[in-house]
Amino acid sequence: MDMNVSQLLQDPIGSTRDFQIDELIDINGDGKSHKIQGKCNLLRTQRSILVKCLLKTEVDLTCNRCLGKFRQPLKIKLEEEFFPTLDILSDASLPPPEEPGTFTIDEQHTLDLTEAIRQYSLLAIPMKALCKKDCSGLCPTCGKNLNEGKCDCPTQDIDPRWSKLAELK
Numbered sequence: 012m013d014m015n016v017s018q019l020l021q022d023p024i025g026s027t028r029d030f031q032i033d034e035l036i037d038i039n040g041d042g043k044s045h046k047i048q049g050k051c052n053l054l055r056t057q058r059s060i061l062v063k064c065l066l067k068t069e070v071d072l073t074c075n076r077c078l079g080k081f082r083q084p085l086k087i088k089l090e091e092e093f094f095p096t097l098d099i100l101s102d103a104s105l106p107p108p109e110e111p112g113t114f115t116i117d118e119q120h121t122l123d124l125t126e127a128i129r130q131y132s133l134l135a136i137p138m139k140a141l142c143k144k145d146c147s148g149l150c151p152t153c154g155k156n157l158n159e160g161k162c163d164c165p166t167q168d169i170d171p172r173w174s175k176l177a178e179l180k
């Protein structure tokens with residue numbers, strides 16, 4: 012996901028570029044490519060290029076309750092500044108940005124979005140994934156997936172009024 016931004020760096024502050032993304036990116040380093048699609052906007056600021064993207068992709072997740080595999084669409088909202096390492100006009104090296112972990116534009120004025128997209132995609136994955144909002148999960152006794160129907164296990168929490176009756180018997 013490389014872009015040459017030498018022209019944009021020479022444009023006046025406030026200049027923008029729009030472009031579409033349709034890329035295959037390995038998000039979590041498992042060798043599987045995810046199709047990433049969406050729109051990005053680049054803005055030339057005084058010190059950097061501000062990149063804003065609205066992207067979407069899909070990931071395969073395991074449900075936290077029923078352990079079923081399912082496909083989850085993800086929306087990724089990326090907003091990140093990329094700092095030049097060379098001054099576009101003088102070719103002089105620029106000091107690295109003060110904040111750690113910032114993204115840079117390399118000496119060929121190439122802005123590489125791949126790592127930023129990867130990081131933002133990982134952040135967009137829900138920590139507690141559910142295959143559906145009302146997933147019934149697994150029966151704690153027999154392990155049956157209760158989304159596929161009830162099991163034959165006795166209900167665990169017996170109504171207290173009935174337990175009195177059971178004692179009498």
Ligand SMILES: [Zn+2]
Binds near residue numbers: 079
């Ligand atoms: Zn589930």
Ligand SMILES: [Zn+2]
Binds near residue numbers: 151154163
């Ligand atoms: Zn059961």
